[in-house]
Amino acid sequence: MSDDAATEEHRRTAAHAYSALGCLLLDAGTSVTDVRDSLERATAASGDDGLAFSVLPQLIIVNDLHTGAVLAVGNTHGELSFRGAARANRLMRELELGHWPVGDLPARVQSIRETPRPHASMHWVVGNLLLAGGLALLFRCPWWAIVASMLVGAFVGLVITLLARWRGAVAIAPFVTAFVSTTLVGTLASAMDLGPVPLFAVCAPIAILVPGALITNALLELTATDIVTGSARLMYGLIVLAFMAAGISAGALLTGLSIDPDSTALVGQLGRGTTDLVGWEAIPPLWFTWIGVVMLAAGIGIAFGSGRSLTLLTICVMALTYAGIVLFAPLVGNAVATGLTAGLVFVVARIVERYSAAVPSNVTFQPALLMLVPGTVGLVSLATLEGSAVTAALTVFISLCVGVKTAAVVTGVVIPPVRPRSDSPSPAP
Numbered sequence: 001m002s003d004d005a006a007t008e009e010h011r012r013t014a015a016h017a018y019s020a021l022g023c024l025l026l027d028a029g030t031s032v033t034d035v036r037d038s039l040e041r042a043t044a045a046s047g048d049d050g051l052a053f054s055v056l057p058q059l060i061i062v063n064d065l066h067t068g069a070v071l072a073v074g075n076t077h078g079e080l081s082f083r084g085a086a087r088a089n090r091l092m093r094e095l096e097l098g099h100w101p102v103g104d105l106p107a108r109v110q111s112i113r114e115t116p117r118p119h120a121s122m123h124w125v126v127g128n129l130l131l132a133g134g135l136a137l138l139f140r141c142p143w144w145a146i147v148a149s150m151l152v153g154a155f156v157g158l159v160i161t162l163l164a165r166w167r168g169a170v171a172i173a174p175f176v177t178a179f180v181s182t183t184l185v186g187t188l189a190s191a192m193d194l195g196p197v198p199l200f201a202v203c204a205p206i207a208i209l210v211p212g213a214l215i216t217n218a219l220l221e222l223t224a225t226d227i228v229t230g231s232a233r234l235m236y237g238l239i240v241l242a243f244m245a246a247g248i249s250a251g252a253l254l255t256g257l258s259i260d261p262d263s264t265a266l267v268g269q270l271g272r273g274t275t276d277l278v279g280w281e282a283i284p285p286l287w288f289t290w291i292g293v294v295m296l297a298a299g300i301g302i303a304f305g306s307g308r309s310l311t312l313l314t315i316c317v318m319a320l321t322y323a324g325i326v327l328f329a330p331l332v333g334n335a336v337a338t339g340l341t342a343g344l345v346f347v348v349a350r351i352v353e354r355y356s357a358a359v360p361s362n363v364t365f366q367p368a369l370l371m372l373v374p375g376t377v378g379l380v381s382l383a384t385l386e387g388s389a390v391t392a393a394l395t396v397f398i399s400l401c402v403g404v405k406t407a408a409v410v411t412g413v414v415i416p417p418v419r420p421r422s423d424s425p426s427p428a429p
Contacts, residue, residue, distance in 0.1 A: 012071050014048045015062040017105035019074030022053065022060040024109050025092065026076050028085035029366060031217045032057065033224045042095045046102050057229050077113060081305030082363045087112045089353070089363070117305050121161040127303025128157030128208050130295045135204035137284060137292025138322075138371070144194070144280040145201035152184045153205040157303070160209070174209055174243040175250075181205040182251025189257060194281075196260035202248060208303060209244065211237040219401045220408075293322045293371075300367045313352075314367045321345050321368040335395045339403030342372050346407040372400055 018039055025035045032055040039053050051071070054061040062072040080088060091108055094100050100108065117123075132153025136146040156177050163169040163176065182202055189197045203210075215237035221230035251257065297318035301311030324341035325334075332340065349364040 011048070011050070011064070014043075014046075014102045015051060015071035016074075017102050018043065018048075018051065018053070019060045019062050019072040020109045021088075021092065021095070021105050022055060023074040023076045024080070024088045024112060026055075026057065026060070027078060027080045028088040029079070029363075030085075030089075031221055032226055032229045033221055035060075038092050038096075042092065045096045045098060048102065055226075055229070057232055080112070081117055082301070082310055083305050083307045084112055084115060085363050086310060087115070120305070121158075123302050123305060124161050125154050125157040127299045127301070128160070128205070129154040129299070131208055131299030131303060132156075132204040134292045134294070134296030134299055135207055136198075136200050138289050138296060139198070139200040139204075139292075140283050140286075140289065141198040141201050141204075142281050142283055144192070145198050146284070147280075148185060148188055149201055149204040152181050155184070156181055156205045157208075172243070174206075174240045175247040177206050177209060178244040178247025179251045180247075182248045182257060183255055186251055186255025186257030190255055196258045198260050202257070202259065206244065209240070211240045214240075215397070219397070220405060223401065223405055289322070290319070293318050296371070297367060306363070310363065313364060317345065317349070317364050317368055318371060320348065321371050325371075335399045338372055338396045339399030339401075341403070342368070342400045343403035343407035343410075345372075346404050347411055350407075350411040372396075 021042070022035050022039050025038060026032070030038070036053050036055045039055075043049065043051050050065045052063045052065045054063065058076045060074040061070060062074075063070055091100070091105075091112065095102070095105070129150050130153075133146055133150035136149040141149065159177055159180055160173060163173045169176075185197060185202050185205075189195070214233055218230045218233035218237060221233065224230075252259075294315055297315040298311060300306070300318075301314045306314060321341055324344055325337050328337035328340050331337070345368050346365055352364060
């Protein structure tokens with residue numbers, strides 16, 4: 001084989017390997033902007049110059065930079081667990097450092113995809129139970145609502161696992177789960193004559209499906225001039241929210257459920273004292289919100305397959321997030337506090353990622369978004385036509401995106417880039 005033919009064969013092999021790795025990162029929840037930047041750094045470290053990457057939410061196209069010829073096309077396969085996302089990030093980092101030749105990538109990518117996840121259905125049920133109870137505690141619902149949220153959350157987790165078995169059912173999962181959750185809570189409230197129901201008694205069981213992280217990433221991609229991908233993600237996120245709002249409205253109409261307007265609050269607006277009610281209708285003491293933070297983080301870790309170490313890290317990140325909002329909200333207001341906290345947490349996540357390849361920033365930062373993003377507030381606002389809450393949700397979204405984008409720029413300047421090893425293997429001819 002001639003040198004030119006060997007070089008062309010190597011470029012095509014490398015292009016297929018990079019496309020497979022890029023799709024793995026997309027399945028790990030990495031934004032298209034970060035995937036493209038990571039692939040460009042990897043090609044520079046491996047000496048595979050001359051490759052251009054077009055990254056879409058579910059597709060990667062690798063072109064020859066000089067001729068424009070398409071060398072490889074890759075498609076995503078489905079979301080990874082948090083542990084799988086950590087392994088994907090570690091693989092990318094090791095490639096950037098020159099620990100692995102490009103030729104080994106396909107086998108390594110396939111190994112990560114084929115990693116078994118035992119008892120995944122049970123983890124979804126238990127994880128959503130803890131997540132729902134944690135959110136209800138965090139937003140200081142009455143004891144009856146906390147218990148009800150946990151029970152309904154477990155049932156919703158079971159419904160999600162059942163719907164996931166049919167490809168066509170995934171599209172209606174947001175509506176079905178929202179309708180089931182609202183109907184169950186509304187029926188309980190009606191049977192016990194509890195009156196208006198707290199906001200998060202309805203939202204907590206389905207919060208795991210709220211696309212807050214998706215919408216935030218979409219806005220970040222739009223600001224990074226990835227217009228096509230950002231618009232597509234944003235539109236999909238809004239459609240999911242609309243389906244969930246329709247499910248809540250249908251369930252509320254069926255059961256006569258009404259939302260307590262005083263319970264429409266964001267994190268940092270939880271200073272209301274306990275009521276004169278006792279027993280199941282009493283509100284937990286304020287310090288119980290910290291237990292809610294731990295339950296929320298543990299539920300996310302279990303549901304998304306984080307493993308013990310990443311779950312402990314998630315608890316620390318969630319505690320840091322909550323502490324930041326509680327500290328800054330009285331000083332600068334809830335909207336600014338959310339953006340400021342998001343920026344600080346993002347910086348911490350990027351620093352941890354820089355010095356520990358096994359802990360990707362999207363895995364550590366994504367759980368914090370569930371607390372930072374007012375997706376559930378906006379969701380119920382759409383269902384109840386609560387205009388002031390919609391405005392508050394949009395304001396916090398904007399603040400969140402500004403904070404994260406500013407932090408991304410700062411970390412890109414301050415944190416030194418990954419340097420390949422001097423003894424890294426040279427690229428194949």
